Amino acid sequence: MVELDGIIQDIAAEMAARTDRGQVATYIPELARVDPAAFGIALVDAEGQVCAAGDSDKPFSIQSISKVFTLTLALGKIGDGLWRRVGREPSGNAFNSIVQLEYEKGIPRNPFINAGAIAVADTILSGHKPNVALGEILRFLQFVSDDETIYIDHAVARSEQTTGFRNAALANYMKAFGILENPVELALGVYFHHCAIAMSCRQLAMAGRYLAFSGRHPTTGARVVSADRAKRINALMLTCGHYDGSGDFAFRVGLPGKSGVGGGILAIVPGKASICVWSPGLDPQGNSRLGSIALELLAKRMRWSIFGD
């Protein structure tokens, strides 16, 4: 742990000095206000020990990282039936692309592109009122991270709700194919609000523990999902978690990971660690530029790539 702590501090110092930070997302106006110089990293190991550096306790907009947790909840609710409404293949397209939906009869390629995550939000919503569905998502995040202070940033949700025309197009398109069960505005409302949850690197690293440790909290042994389910969510993170940048992330980092346009990345080292990095500047695919560089350095120094050392 002492060695790991040193590596994390070195990486944070190296990232602080870099000037090639990418572009902060501006299509959600509220996200454009974030300081591009921020950088945080936190990691939890099998003993529950946390290593952290930089802005690791500063909450940021988790955006699409929330899709890992909504997928977990939707699978818990309807099990493998979810795969009749959402696919499991990488899309090779941008996260907000509409092109495949027409060819594939409104069934989104995977649960992490926007269309797929809206279908997942709709699944969680069925049978509930939107605020009950959102409460369930928020409580799940508070439970897996052991932290009741996690909240929805309503300014970010409103900002996206008033500008999210592409997501409205995706949702309407799926509704036309009968993929969404609930009214489009309600499914979108749940989606925008779970994307607007604010968490720090430390909270997200804690939240990812069940994926790193076979579906259980490593220290208490509390089961969140079966080992099989954790393994499969990791597989989807590896193949689809960075959209059309997923292949490059697997090539460079070699770990299951999920990015968000808020600049966070949750990365899982099966059996060893749950990691979250945050740097708001993005690459052209909408993934954190320095976040993936930091993970590449860490995975290399720790020999953590799942493909061998």
Ligand SMILES: NC(=O)CC[C@H](N)C(=O)O
């Ligand atoms: N990649 C992302 O994080 C996208 C999420 C964002 N809320 C959107 O719908 O566009």
